[in-house]
Amino acid sequence: MVLDPQRWLELRRFRSLVESGAMSVSEVARETGLNWRTVSKYLSAEGPAGPPRRSANGQTHKRVVDEVAPLIDAMLKAEVLMKAAVIHERLAREYGFTGNYQRVKLYVQEARPRIAGELGITPRELAGMHRRFEVIPGAQAQVDWGDEGKILAHMGIEKVYSFHMVLSYSRDPFCCFTTSQDLQTFFDCHRRAFAHFGGAPMTIVYDRTKTVVRRHVAPGEAVPLHPEAVGFAGHYDFDIDVLAAYRPTGKGRVERQVLIIRDHVLSGRAFSSIEEMDAAFTAWVPHRRAQIHKTHRDVIGERAARDHVALRPLPPTPYLVAERHLRPVGKDCLVAFGGNLYSVPARKVRPRQLVEIRATKSQVMLHSTTPDNGSGTLLAIHSRAVGRGVRVVDEAHWGGLPTGKGRRTTTGDVPSQPRREGPGGGEVGSLQALLNRAAATRVEVGRRPLSVYDELTGTRPFTTRTENREMP
Structure with a gap:
């Protein structure tokens, strides 16, 4: 029985299972509906590498890859893991092969287990193999x-x-x-x-x-x-x-x-x-x-x-590897990194501006994301803090910010009054003004009973007594 390409591709799936002993030929025959002799023929090591091609009149004609099959087998015997792309390249360059790469690839997929069996290599060993490579000195x-x-x-x-x-x-x-x-x-x-x-x-x-x-x-x-x-x-x-x-x-x-x-x-x-x-x-x-x-x-x-x-010679200066992160600047001109705070110059940043942190094991460098007028990006360099919760501040970075010194305060919401002259013609000092204000709080205020206000307004006086009323 001659298989058509579609049935052959379907049968091909079972080859590895039969070779590994997971399925028998009779089981594959029952699964595919084919005669066990046909299955044995196409799955055996000596079986055809692919389905035969037929012409319009039903005659089988030879595949192009069959002409170079002995060459492919010889290459695989020399190196069982040789790639199909390498085999196709050598066939085209050294033997003038004009066939398609896919045809060579399909043939190699079928021929490799057969060649490995001839060399005494089991399918399990073949699956665990890899190509060894060698290099030149310093490469x-x-x-x-x-x-x-x-x-x-x-x-x-x-x-x-x-x-x-x-x-x-x-x-x-x-x-x-x-x-x-x-x-x-x-x-x-x-x-x-x-x-x-x-x-x-x-x-x-x-x-x-x-x-x-x-x-x-x-x-x-x-x-x-x-x-x-x-x-x-x-x-x-x-x-x-x-x-x-x-x-x-x-x-x-x-x-x-x-x-x-x-x-x-x-x-x-x-x-x-x-x-x-x-x-x-x-x-x-x-x-x-x-x-x-x-x-x-x-x-x-x-x-x-x-x-x-x-080996290639080493450069005169080492390359310092740094962690790089983007962090926003706080309103207090501090940038958080690694659980610590580091200052940046107040005159060069604005709140919530993103700056780049480049951190080595010993230093923390803060850079602007855009260069300034001098084409520089460095804002500050600090020693890296040990532990967490540390503030590393250069006081010069806060130059020009309000310090809180010289602020004027009052004792209340009353706006300050111009100074008055005292009895002797001199100005009343702030201490005397406070004393006068304290004296004003001790002025006696007249007190009247609430009934006076009720009589003036003509309203009934409020009482908490409960009137006794007889029940009907």
Whole structure:
């Protein structure tokens, strides 16, 4: 029986299930309504890679891809994970193939499991395989974090992290330990790694950490990078390579290094400080560089020397990474950041104006969002406050504002009267005026009973007595 293309595509779905043992040929035959011999023919390793094409008179004619099928099989035998796009490109360039890429892609999808079976690779092993890549000296480094947990909990430090950078060509490692993974710490570890290696690589590979990637996007879309990561990479002249989601094998060199350092530097030891942990790694590095790596079969130190020579030189001044935030100015010329208040010049801002805060570990710099007449944006620089609830104020920033001194007060709502002359011809002082006013409050006022007012108005006097009335 010859299948039409639609039935063949439907049957194709069951191939992986049959190869993995999840379904039998008879079960697929019952599911599709086909004869079990037809199912066995098309799902076997020797079966056709696709449905035969028929002409108008019903005659089957050969597909274009069948002419190069032996070449494709040979390429897959040499590299079972070779991409269909690469195979199509080589066929077109080296053998003059004019067929469609989609035809090659479909054939490769069918041929790859068959070739893997011939090579003794099971479907499960094939699914877990990945392509190994090699780089030239100085071309690439990989970065990752490690969580070392409560290794210093007895010293009052709740959590310790390890920062790792590995040169991909030589596997030369760098590691330092921190208590934070924030933006400043992350790139400060980069500077320490560059100083350790003596230069910066051409590319650094990252996963989608929030200190590098501003937000997550759908697969295939451009990844928006953190502005400080872009500035740091531009200053040290390296490119940022962000891995696709769920691709841990893309930086397997550094992920393996995390485990190696955990086993060879930290395991079975007690430390009392971060500095002791850093010193333990520094002492272990010469031993690591003297080893022969099991992958490239060279001494790590010899390859590291070639790696270091190829690194790009470091700039004369370091790049200071800063947190950047927009905050409004209060009516008191203070800006809130991190639970503290910082002053800005009153003559250069207005209430509720947005200013940009650039904060490092030691400083807080406040900038205007628009340049002034001198094309400058800096408003103020303060030392970063420790803790919360602190006011950091430069008194000069409040220059020109009312101080509250010299305010005149009165004892009531009566407007001030001009000074009068006293009995001797002199002016009455303020104290005497107050005494005269106090004397006026002691003037005797005549008192009359309320009945007098009732008689004057002709009204009945008010009484609280209850008249006794007889009930009918």
